[in-house]
Amino acid sequence: MAILKFAPEALSNLFKPPVTTAYPAKPAEYPERSRGHIEIEIDDCISCGLCARACPCGTISVDRSAGTWTIDRYDCIACGFCVVKCPKKCLTMVPGYQTPGGKKSSVTYQKSPEVMAAEAKKREEAAAKAAAAKAAAAKE
Numbered sequence: 160m161a162i163l164k165f166a167p168e169a170l171s172n173l174f175k176p177p178v179t180t181a182y183p184a185k186p187a188e189y190p191e192r193s194r195g196h197i198e199i200e201i202d203d204c205i206s207c208g209l210c211a212r213a214c215p216c217g218t219i220s221v222d223r224s225a226g227t228w229t230i231d232r233y234d235c236i237a238c239g240f241c242v243v244k245c246p247k248k249c250l251t252m253v254p255g256y257q258t259p260g261g262k263k264s265s266v267t268y269q270k271s272p273e274v275m276a277a278e279a280k281k282r283e284e285a286a287a288k289a290a291a292a293k294a295a296a297a298k299e
């Protein structure tokens with residue numbers, strides 16, 4: 160008599176829309192707080208490397224002199240440690256997963272020339288200040 164138990168449910172399903180979606184023809188709708196992938200506002204990054212040190216998978220690499228930030232999304236486990244550790248809050252976890260692929264690859268973000276120039280100027284000024292302080296100390 161099990162069929163009698165399921166019959167009302169089966170009949171009601173005839174009049175309901177399908178619970179499945181037509182993905183990928185119809186884009187997936189991710190829950191608001193889903194852990195998808197990491198994005199960066201690269202021009203806000205100060206290349207401190209804290210995200211790379213916090214990452215349990217060694218997924219991130221930071222090159223301060225080149226002004227780049229690189230992530231291998233295929234190694235990322237979406238734990239969010241890097242987001243928590245970033246002092247500039249320039250990392251965010253956004254919905255949407257890494258597109259599947261046959262080969263692992265990384266993506267590199269590059270700071271804009273304006274930000275690179277501003278950082279270089281700051282470094283030069285700091286070096287000049289340090290040199291002046293050293294020279295003044297030597298005179299005393």
Ligand code: SF4
Pocket residue numbers: 197213214215216217218219230234235236237238239240241242
């Ligand atoms: S979310 Fe986790 S695994 Fe992914 S890059 Fe950040 S720290 Fe690494």
Ligand code: SF4
Pocket residue numbers: 199203204205206207208209210211221228244245246247248249250
């Ligand atoms: S922790 Fe933030 S500011 Fe520091 S290198 Fe990573 S992304 Fe850039």
